[in-house]
Amino acid sequence: MIASLLDIPTDPPSAAVAYAAAGIRVFRVRPDKAPFANCARCRPPTEKRPNPLYIEHRPEECRCTARTCHGFHAATTDVELVKQWWAEQPDANIGAPCALNGWAVLDIDPRHGGDQSLAVLEQRVGVLPGTVMQLTGGGGLHIVYRTPGVPLPGTLGPGLDVKHNGYILLAPSVHSSGGRYRWSGHGRFLQPPATWPAALTPQQGRRAA
Ligand SMILES: [Zn+2]
Ligand SMILES: [Zn+2]
Structure with missing residues (x-):
């Protein structure tokens, strides 16, 4: 927990880094809110899309190395990962x-x-x-x-x-x-x-x- 005021940069990529560096877990949300897709191991099969790679698990127990799966469960304070996410999608909104x-x-x-x-x-x-x-x-x-x-x-x-x-x-x-x-x-x-x-x-x- 920080006790001090945190200045927030005006562009989302820098702001996301500022939050993460202050210990606030963030993740990417697309402007249209369409979720980022889970990786193959984390994507439950459907009738139309069978998925033999899927490993059944709860989002909070994910051990996936992609580190982007399950929406807000991927939220992180890892500044390097946050930088990478917003480099890939600079117009992403900041979810917490x-x-x-x-x-x-x-x-x-x-x-x-x-x-x-x-x-x-x-x-x-x-x-x-x-x-x-x-x-x-x-x-x-x-x-x-x-x-x-x-x-x-x-x-x-x-x-x-x-x-x-x-x-x-x-x-x-x-x-x-x-x-x-x-x-x-x-x-x-x-x-x-x-x-x-x-x-x-x-x-x-x-x-x-
Ligand atoms: Zn995954
Ligand atoms: Zn997973």
């Missing part, structure tokens, strides 16, 4: 798995009523603790907390999703609307100071939705 980086993220999408859902939620549980925030470039907002280390619900209301087992894109990735992701404040990244609110954790005995 949430739980694997110690984060739980509230994803607010006003286009689907997320701001309304947040207002309703805060009426019920009180104003959420302040922490690190990222503007998504599409008018949305990420509120980034430290993970509570327990399973979380996938959504807390319309337009109000929880990114925990999944991933988010990091600044300066480009949103599908054309805008760039940006850290709130001075555009610099800080590890979240606040843990996911207990009031939003089902295991605490309060239903979250």
Whole structure:
């Protein structure tokens, strides 16, 4: 965990390296979000595409030397690998798995009523603790907390999703609307100071939705 503000370069290849060097696990996401293909040993066979090379395994147990398989499970802090990935695909966006980086993220999408859902939620549980925030470039907002280390619900209301087992894109990735992701404040990244609110954790005995 770093405690200091991290300046984020404005181009994704350099920014990806900066994140990795700061200990944040990143992986490539194509601009159209089409996943990078798994290697032959990691690609499960389908009816149309048999694959005798496939070795059955769970993504988190992959021992593959390609080191690019299984989407966000390939995320790494290996600066040399990150440099290589973005040299191959300079316009790739920067994905970061949430739980694997110690984060739980509230994803607010006003286009689907997320701001309304947040207002309703805060009426019920009180104003959420302040922490690190990222503007998504599409008018949305990420509120980034430290993970509570327990399973979380996938959504807390319309337009109000929880990114925990999944991933988010990091600044300066480009949103599908054309805008760039940006850290709130001075555009610099800080590890979240606040843990996911207990009031939003089902295991605490309060239903979250
Ligand atoms: Zn593989
Ligand atoms: Zn694999």
